[in-house]
Amino acid sequence: RGSDPLDLGDLVGLAAAGRATLPLSTRMLKWSEGRTFVVQLQDPKAPLDAFDLVVPPEHDGLTGPNVFPILGAPNRITAEKLGLEFARFQERLAPLPHPRVAVIVGGKSKAHDLSPARARALAAAIAAAVEGAGGALLLSFTRRTPPAAREAMTAALRHLPGMIWDGAGENPYFAFLAAADAILVTEDSTNLATDAAATGKPLFVLPMDGRSAKLARFHAELQRRNIARPFVGELTAPPYAPLLETDRAARELLRRYDGSA
Structure with a gap:
């Protein structure tokens, strides 16, 4: 759409992953005149205030009011x-x-x-x-x-x-x-x-x-x-609750999205 604003009446969401998506996610707010809730997965290596929510892995050590770290990475496992x-x-x-x-x-x-x-x-x-x-x-x-x-x-x-x-x-x-x-x-x-x-x-x-x-x-x-x-040769271990960080991040995203709509 070039530099023309998007014809959007309501707040919409954009979730992007990886630095290759940064040109799109950072410009989307401008294109939509602020009516896009922008979520960036992973550490964007860019100013965090350009995003509504950043979801990096915990081990990156990223902090901030709009940062929601998770253990590991989002996945498709259900x-x-x-x-x-x-x-x-x-x-x-x-x-x-x-x-x-x-x-x-x-x-x-x-x-x-x-x-x-x-x-x-x-x-x-x-x-x-x-x-x-x-x-x-x-x-x-x-x-x-x-x-x-x-x-x-x-x-x-x-x-x-x-x-x-x-x-x-x-x-x-x-x-x-x-x-x-x-x-x-x-x-x-x-x-x-x-x-x-x-x-x-x-x-x-x-x-x-x-x-x-x-x-x-x-x-x-x-x-x-x-x-x-x-791994030291054993194949059994005590049980643990499945790590469902994608679900936890999704709940936080929806909470923040609903609060800004």
């Missing part, structure tokens, strides 16, 4: 979604023995990496745990997993009952979370741990090469709340 996704892969997953261990592997980032040596060490520990429990493996890599690490883990774990997703065909990620009795995620990703924690299932964190102070704070808080713990 019981209904997990049920639907499991149904799509039921023929392959339902016959597998318990415990079913979902392993979600990240990879290279600014702070972390996954070397072949680390990948082989992780695979050996995972194999020992799954074999010892008589269970099955549900292994999924991400786009950031280095090819050499992916090949090393696949070679070391392909003998186990279960399923290794190689990136071809439909993505079983959510079905894996639904089918799992325990979930292992690498420490390089807030999203992976938050998704897993939303299921309420035993959650264990796999070490990577490298370190991030922010992510270390995030994992420490998960551990403090008895949600996750470092």
Whole structure:
């Protein structure tokens, strides 16, 4: 619409995520002559007073009257979604023995990496745990997993009952979370741990090469709340309430939106 104001009679809302959306979210107030309630997810790295609400992860340490931090990141995990996704892969997953261990592997980032040596060490520990429990493996890599690490883990774990997703065909990620009795995620990703924690299932964190102070704070808080713990070969843990930070943020958004309408 260029610089023309939007033809809006009532207050409307805009939720944007990531710095790539900043040109849109910061200009929307001007375009709509102040009739847009602008919500920015994550730390915008910009003046906070440009937004009605900012929802960053707690470990960013962002504060302010319009800041509502959450533990981890928003996600799409609901019981209904997990049920639907499991149904799509039921023929392959339902016959597998318990415990079913979902392993979600990240990879290279600014702070972390996954070397072949680390990948082989992780695979050996995972194999020992799954074999010892008589269970099955549900292994999924991400786009950031280095090819050499992916090949090393696949070679070391392909003998186990279960399923290794190689990136071809439909993505079983959510079905894996639904089918799992325990979930292992690498420490390089807030999203992976938050998704897993939303299921309420035993959650264990796999070490990577490298370190991030922010992510270390995030994992420490998960551990403090008895949600996750470092993986040391165990596959069981005390129960915890599913981490539903997306719902909590949505309630706060609606409260503030209703107050400004």
